[in-house]
Amino acid sequence: MEWKGRRQSDNIEDRRGQSSGGGFGRNPFGRSGIQIPMGGRRGGGLSIGTIIFLAVIYFVLKAMGIDMLQVLEEGNVSGGSGYEQQVGSRPAGPANDEMTAFVRTVLAETETTWNGIFKQSGETYEEPKLVLFDGTTRSACGKASSATGPFYCPGDRKVYLDTAFFRQLSDQFNAAGDFAQAYVIAHEVGHHVQNLTGVLPEFNRQRQAMGEREANKMSVRVELQADCYAGIWAKSADKEGILSDGDLEEALNAAQQIGDDTLQKRSQGYVVPDAFNHGTSAQRMTWFKRGYDSGNVSACDTFSGNI
Template sequence: MDWRGRRQSDNIEDRRGDPGGGGFGRGGGFNFPSGGGVRRAGGGLSIGTIIFLVVIYFIFKLMGIDLLQVLDTGSMTSGPGYEQSQSEGTRTPANDEMTAFMRTVLAETEDTWNGIFQAQGQNYQEPRLVLFSGQTQSACGFASAATGPFYCPGDHKVYLDTDFFQELSDRFGASGDFAEAYVVAHEVGHHVQNLLGILPKFNQARQRMSEDEANKMSVRVELQADCFAGIWGKYTEQKGLLESGDLEEALNAAQQIGDDTLQKRSQGYVVPESFNHGTSQQRVRWFKRGFDSGQLSACDTFSGPV
């Protein structure tokens, strides 16, 4: 994808290294009493306190954690444009290549959906993309790396642990920048559904559904988001941003994260009634339908078979 040098969105929250993010970095999962270092009681530390601190130090040392290093890291300050990396314990520029790529992809989705909504006499409310590492909080509850990318209608934000892209490549065999862009475009597709009133209706209706019925309806919701991602892909192609092999990258990603493919990989067999995102064939077909047509009308996954 020819993305460098293009407009970048400001609707990004880079929470990588934020206090709620986990790990042992600054503001991480373990914090020592603050207020100018170790608080002194009665002008000094008692023998019992000293022994307790020594014992704690060696317990953590046996676990491979150097508390002195953690304390030293915790005293660092993050200047403008930097975030604390929890996985490596170092500061990472907030304008690194991944962030620049995410900003650009999000900007392209904004341009696409602003144009489509305006053509229909509506205003498109742009979502925010939250980049995090490890874990974070959302209006939809606690999110971790295991959650995977998701959209929260409660705060109109897309949540993405950027390490997911490494897993997408290494574990699922779906590499490439356009495969990564497809993931973002799919989640933005859920935002479009929210604005169109589709998600609210589904979330209300599912309360009266059985688990099997809710799964079947969820498949239709997810496949429509794939189709919307395909529409974005079409507009991106029309701008001349697609490079050789880009479309194949997106289709391969859709193929690799189908419910049937994932279940075969993880457990060796499939349970169709548990599908909630769609089969590989369905996900590829609906992305391709959106890509080929570029029209919202082509993405009606709720009428007829999927």
């Protein structure tokens, strides 16, 4: 990917190295992180059993050399999807390192693409902010952690990215390459486009009356459209001379490796279609390629007919 030397976006909010309070990550589309139920009496307050339980936990950790009162006071423990990470003592990431420059450049290219598309329709594209963080941070959609992966929050119109996910993408999901990383960013920006065009607000409205299975099916259509929008960006980037040999294959491989069926097979050995919420590998590859081949927003209608 020929990205060096190109314009870099100023719409970056770098929170790396900043400490954030405890809490659990929540996906902006309603798939929540793990919550710890606290038993209580009507009107608030903890039950006697809960207090005893917490006291036991405190002294067990104390015996192990972990002072939870000190940890909570410092605000250095952050949780997400069932595990904790200390981020308060991490050094701040370099403000101008190569990864930051890469993210800024890709974001700038998405701005160029969508500014042009919106302008053709007589509309103005409101550029999103992209938040770089490590470990955990706050968003209008709740606590974000590295465990939630990259996501877009409609509440504050920001993309959230812990760049450690790129190592996971390569090492765990076998989807290496800078264009695979760019595809992830472009996909999240695609959700921002959906927010501006009313797709996400309508989905969130309809979801209130949906059961889990129906909401999952609708979520798949939302995610596949974002893949298609990422493909449109890839087409635009190709016209700008940014793509190198093998880049398109990197993006398609990434789409394949993070399909619901592939992820389920890898993690549990079998597939549960009713639990799909992003689309199969074949669907994700198909819709990304459809966006790339057409370069046209009208080709990305995932809400009509079969997908």
